[in-house]
Amino acid sequence: MRNGITAAGLSELAHEIGQDARQGIAAYGVTVRWLSGTRARVDTLPMTVGAHRVNRDFSWLIDEPRQLGGTNHAPNPQEYLLSGVGACIMVGFAVGATVMGIQLASLEVEVRSRLDLAGFLAVRPDAPVAMSGIEYTIHVTGDGTAEQFERLRQQAESHSPNAMSMLKGVPLSGRLVMGAAQ
């Protein structure tokens, strides 16, 4: 299997979804539980792909650095967000390389961003809460040409659900339930 990805499997999945749109619906979730201070533990919820459930038995910690009131035990929410964008672009890059018949030797996606804490802290009314932008750099070696890799980069970005969710924005809604979760 080139790049550890089966082109045949990708092709079959795409055709399956083309014939039955329900098979293309993936539903995810996580639970973020406050531990103390800025620390939280995240647990994945079972996801569904099409009509079927896929168990996801994974958990991780989130924290803030001491400078931001935390204990620096784990990456912070912004770092997880950037890793989610970078990994999503990376998956697309590896998938695209496999489709194009390009053998990758190494692939690294560096993702950077910045924000002004004045926004979160409401120090200045004009300070933005959101990140100022996200920049990524792909370091790649393999048997593709520079032109092919640039095309791949563009394909990976434009087909990345996470990158496109950030770029275009998606609705965010919340609600409150009084009492401990069951």
Added chain:
Amino acid sequence: MDDRTKGDPAAPRIGVGSAHWVNELARQRQLGPSRTGDFSAALRGMHAATRAVHAGSFDDPLTGAVGTPIYQTSTFILGDDQYRAVEEGYPRDRFIYTRYGNPSQWAVQEKLAALEGAESALVFSSGMAAIAASVMGLLDKGAHIIASDELYGGTYGLFHQELMALGFPITYVDPRDIEGVRAAVRPNTTLLYFEAMTNPLLKVVDIEALAGIARDCGARLIIDATFVSPLGCRPLELGADIVVHSCTKYLNGHSDLVAGAALGTRKLLDAIWPRLLAYGGCLDPHACFMLERSLKTLTLRMRAHQEGAQQVAQFLSQHPRVRRTYYPGLPDHPDFSLAQRVLRNTGGMVTFNVASDAQALDLLPRLRLMREATSLGGVETLVSLPFNTSHAAFTSTQRKRLGIEPGCVRLSVGIEHPDDLIADLGAALDAMAEI
């Protein structure tokens, strides 16, 4: 066979290299794999007896010898086509190495799939190899399993010892208690595992109801249909996702090889296939030949098994020294109406009770035709006692809780003439000691 295709000629070029994104790739999921590329399509509409003889089988392309040759090889000459199949992710469609696939395996797989009404099949070196690969192919980390509390001992060992040790929580339920099965569903339940007919009390399981529960919670349903064979019931048509068989039993039917099979959609079999490779339970080509040959007479044998079992069960149910007889073809069997609805053949298994385990032990040596041996589904009638074979690991209290009363005797009725079997049983029962 197309000389240029060492495998399934229906597997198309995918378009890797010329495509720029996934939507431009050409391969759709297909049946099989099939050496002829049509997966015996014309046979699918024919009767089971015809499918049993012809599906998957082929004549030697070099000499015209009738019947599938035995491809007794471990490996195949590689070419660009095979290398491409590996690179692009469809090695299951090419002959590369016998653990991956072999024409002898494909022939019997096609025959089994045609009998079971499945898109795809895999054969294994035992029923347990088929079960282990199928279960592991459908499980993700931390997944919860709901299973029958009357599993075959080998399967129970896999679940209770191996899967529990790997951290898979399992809930065992009464297979007749459909609401109890539904109540056992958890948010992380992804697999339901049941047997179409239980051992030794021959409970018939409502596969449609179980499939409904699996569908409602997004889980998969595996049915072990060893006791009923595809001629008794085709669980895929009733909503099961995967059917597993110990081919050692009725499918081979001659008590002379050990083999297993898993059947279902190509999508799921492609997920099980890597576990076959990883755990290594592939079936030897010579055993494939024997199994394929035996399957050609499956319809004849199953008819004889059923006819014999029905007559033996009727005889036992009227014998004064038999306390109770279990056979799903008898009107007093608790699942008789369900069996009438879902089973086209009620099989050759008959269970009965004499007064005590000691009396059962006294009975067995008095039988002259029936062989005291474990296993089932062979042409010869076998007799065994659950208390010292399949259920020896249980205490007498546990056996009683499962409904296995003392003096339980299990018959696998062969294809001998029922009159001779009844005479053998009658003489032994009459001579049996009062213990």
